[in-house]
Amino acid sequence: MAQGIDKSPVVGFRHAKSYSHEFTFDEDINDRSVVVEKLLELCRQLCQRLNNSHTQADSITLKIKYGDFEVRQKSKKLSDPTNNDVQISENVLDLFSQELFERKPIRLVGIKATIAKQHLVDQLKLF
Numbered sequence: 001m002a003q004g005i006d007k008s009p010v011v012g013f014r015h016a017k018s019y020s021h022e023f024t025f026d027e028d029i030n031d032r033s034v035v036v037e038k039l040l041e042l043c044r045q046l047c048q049r050l051n052n053s054h055t056q057a058d059s060i061t062l063k064i065k066y067g068d069f070e071v072r073q074k075s076k077k078l079s080d081p082t083n084n085d086v087q088i089s090e091n092v093l094d095l096f097s098q099e100l101f102e103r104k105p106i107r108l109v110g111i112k113a114t115i116a117k118q119h120l121v122d123q124l125k126l127f
Contacts, residue, residue: 016053016055016115017114017115018112018113018114018115019046019049019050019053019112019113019115020046020061020110020111020112020113021042021045021046021110021111022042022063022108022109022110022111023038023041023042023108023109023110024065024107024108025038025106025107025108028066028067028105028106028107029105029106029107030105030106035096035106035109036093036096038109039062039089039092039093039096039109039111040089040093042092042109042110042111043085043088043089043092043111044085044089046088046111046113047083047084047085047088050083050113050115051083055083055115055116056081056082056083056115056116057078057081057082057083057088057113057114057115057116058077058078058081058114058115058116058117059075059076059077059078059113059114060075060076060078060088060091060092060095060111060112060113060114061073061074061075061076061111061112061114062074062075062092062095062096062109062110062111063108063109063110063111063112064096064106064108064109064110065106065107065108065109066104066105066106066107067104067105067106067107068104069107074095074098075095076091076094076095078091081116088113092111
């Protein structure tokens with residue numbers, strides 16, 4: 001392994017700590033109903049990933065990028081871990097409805113689910 005040369009195969013698997021989905025609109029959007037519709041679609045995609053990996057989220061983060069490229073994020077700890085799309089959607093829409101998000105054109109929306117700790121693989125102890 002001299003000079004950083006190693007012929008062994010690269011092993012890069014590790015368990016995800018979070019999943020996220022984002023969508024960039026083709027143009028700045030003023031219509032909040034269009035944004036809500038896209039957020040609900042992203043929630044469904046996110047929950048599908050959580051269900052496929054047999055994991056649950058314990059917190060949700062909403063990301064908004066405005067037309068002037070200002071980015072705002074807001075997170076919420078869930079009362080109980082879940083992968084239910086109705087519960088996650090309700091929490092995302094609650095974050096969106098807060099006054100944190102100004103009434104200016106939106107360019108990008110995104111959501112992130114942090115996976116509950118009990119679903120992450122524990123590191124083996126050396127001693």
